[in-house]
Amino acid sequence: MLDRHPAIQVVGEQQIRIIHNLIALPGAKKEEIREIYSHPQGLAQCAQFLQNEMAHAQAIPFFDTAGAVGHIKQVGDTTKAAIAGVPAAKVHGMEILQEGIESNSRNYTRFYIICREERSAVYRSSVAVNRASLNFTVPDRPGSLFEALLVLTKHGLNMKKLESRPIPGKPWEYSFFVETELGDAGAFETALEELKALCHSIRVLGTFTANH
CATH class of the missing domain: 3.40.190.10 (Periplasmic binding protein-like II)
Structure with missing residues (x-):
């Protein structure tokens, strides 16, 4: 969604x-x-x-x-x-x-808490965010996903989750969902700029505080 x-x-x-x-x-x-x-x-x-x-x-x-x-x-x-x-x-x-x-x-299911973008800053102002969720696509060539993930490693961002999802209407094409820790101050923002140069498309789905 x-x-x-x-x-x-x-x-x-x-x-x-x-x-x-x-x-x-x-x-x-x-x-x-x-x-x-x-x-x-x-x-x-x-x-x-x-x-x-x-x-x-x-x-x-x-x-x-x-x-x-x-x-x-x-x-x-x-x-x-x-x-x-x-x-x-x-x-x-x-x-x-x-x-x-x-x-x-100990069967638990994790749910995202979501809100409209104009309200997100109000919610985040009360917590210390430490994680980000991204959705991106990469060029269809060998090593493109590896290069994108290498950016996270380069800036000391600990990836916590990686999933691929089919792109509706585009057979055999996929987008990738990544969840990563934010790392040191400014590390995520710097990595994001580098990812924009490597990816076809990229969107930050949100930043939040992880409970674990």
């Missing part, structure tokens, strides 16, 4: 403990469940439970966890279940067959 909406800036992050539950229609029985719906990440995060306790059921990917609960309610079949959080079960009036089924008891 951030790459498509330039007026939106990242101004912070929040880590939220994710607890997954097996949810079904009231009266459904765990041993009679034959299909389990959830977002692919939800299914992956509960793989151990699915393998050890629900091997008799088929795991079916769905567009999101809450939507999966709404789907099984609409279908009205007690042999179908969903993996989602407690709020989804409450909203749809469903029953939790088993709580806390995630494989990792």
